[in-house]
Amino acid sequence: MYPLEGAVTDAAEAEAAAAEDRRLVAGLRDGDDAVYAELLRRWHPAMLRVARMYVRDRATAEEVVQETWLAVLQGIGRFEGRSSLKTWVFRILTNRAKTRGGREARSVPFSALGGETEAGEPAVPEERFLSAEDPRAPHGWATPPRSWARVPEERLEARETIDCIRMAIADLPDAQRTVIALRDIDGWSAAEVCDALEITDANQRVLLHRARSKVRLACEAELEAA
Amino acid sequence: MNAIALSCQELVELVTDYLEDALPAPERARFDGHIAGCEHCTAYLEQMRTTITLTGRLRAEELAPESVEPLLEAFRDWRRGGRG
Numbered sequence: 001m002y003p004l005e006g007a008v009t010d011a012a013e014a015e016a017a018a019a020e021d022r023r024l025v026a027g028l029r030d031g032d033d034a035v036y037a038e039l040l041r042r043w044h045p046a047m048l049r050v051a052r053m054y055v056r057d058r059a060t061a062e063e064v065v066q067e068t069w070l071a072v073l074q075g076i077g078r079f080e081g082r083s084s085l086k087t088w089v090f091r092i093l094t095n096r097a098k099t100r101g102g103r104e105a106r107s108v109p110f111s112a113l114g115g116e117t118e119a120g121e122p123a124v125p126e127e128r129f130l131s132a133e134d135p136r137a138p139h140g141w142a143t144p145p146r147s148w149a150r151v152p153e154e155r156l157e158a159r160e161t162i163d164c165i166r167m168a169i170a171d172l173p174d175a176q177r178t179v180i181a182l183r184d185i186d187g188w189s190a191a192e193v194c195d196a197l198e199i200t201d202a203n204q205r206v207l208l209h210r211a212r213s214k215v216r217l218a219c220e221a222e223l224e225a226a
Numbered sequence: 227m228n229a230i231a232l233s234c235q236e237l238v239e240l241v242t243d244y245l246e247d248a249l250p251a252p253e254r255a256r257f258d259g260h261i262a263g264c265e266h267c268t269a270y271l272e273q274m275r276t277t278i279t280l281t282g283r284l285r286a287e288e289l290a291p292e293s294v295e296p297l298l299e300a301f302r303d304w305r306r307g308g309r310g
Contacts, residue, residue: 031305033298040294069297073304122239124270129235139233144266145273156276162283169281184281190246201248209242216277 021085028076040069043086046186047093049178050196054097064100068093090196123213151223161222168218172211179204180211232260237267241274 027035047068051061071092079088128143130136148156155161169177178197182188188196194204232240237260243249244257261268 031301033301036301037294037298040297044294044297066297066300069300070304073301122235123241124235124238126235129233137234139235141234141266145270147265147269148273148276156280157283161280165277165281166284169284180281184278185284187282187285205242205246205248208246209239212242212274212277212281213238215281216274219277219280220273 017084018081021081024085025076025079025081028073043089046182046188047090049181049186050090050093051097053174053178053197054094054101056101060100061097064093064097068096071096086192087195090192094196094198121210123209124217145220146224148223155223161219164218164222165215168215169211172214175199176207176211176214179207180215183208184212230256232256234260234264234267237261237264238270241271244271245274245278 024035024039028039044065047065048058048061051064051068052058055061055064068089072089075092079085083091128141130138130140130142132138134140169180172180175197179193182193182196183190190201190204190208193199194201197204199207237257240249240253240257244254249257261271
């Protein structure tokens with residue numbers, strides 16, 4: 001509606017991001033511990049997740065991530081800022097992980113993706129809805145969700161709830177787990193996830209939908225158990 | 227208002243596309259129309275938003291200081307070693 005304002009904001013944001021990248025790149029070039037530690041904290045968990053999609057086991061994923069950090073440190077002098085630092089680092093990672101995965105005969109990263117994006121896995125169990133013929137409301141709620149508006153904040157944010165989310169995510173199939181973790185834990189954009197995992201936007205959304213739906217169900221069960 | 231109303235069971239499958247702003251305009255209008263008149267689906271959408279926020283809380287506990295230390299050590303080694 002306000003294209004000019006939007007453009008100004010976007011430009012300001014892009015400039016802020018570029019300035020932040022310059023600070024990080026300068027820090028890495030200078031061998032600044034604090035900058036490196038900051039990047040580790042910010043990206044290391046996501047790097048493990050992404051690597052894990054291309055290689056067979058966690059130990060190999062950890063090796064790939066360590067090799068990537070070394071390659072980043074060795075190559076940072078040649079980084080020209082044509083992409084963001086993050087994109088550049090994760091491209092190095094996926095290239096290495098793919099090479100490694102190929103060597104270990106898991107070169108198709110989303111071998112399970114086909115199955116994971118197929119229809120037929122409802123967000124909410126169908127027994128919670130009325131039938132198509134029900135005169136009250138066809139396909140309406142039979143067992144509706146209860147509002148969480150009255151659930152106290154302390155209960156929502158309790159250790160038990162957060163642990164329950166962690167377990168629900170751990171139980172997800174690989175691709176769903178990776179996508180929800182990158183999006184909702186690491187705070188990545190949809191485009192960043194598609195780029196790093198080499199999947200389409202539509203697939204990304206299907207995986208995210210399945211994952212979030214299951215995590216919500218787990219939260220609902222946990223909060224109603226109390 | 228809309229030719230074909232959205233059922234609750236259909237709506238829950240569109241929630242992610244809605245939150246991702248990936249619904250075509252007519253479908254978004256049907257979604258908004260349904261939500262406006264359905265407290266259960268309103269609760270569902272709110273639950274989904276809360277779930278996303280709570281999932282974000284896992285971020286803080288991800289990388290414990292002890293798991294950073296070996297990687298920082300490798301960094302110091304690399305720096306001492308004359309930068310590859």
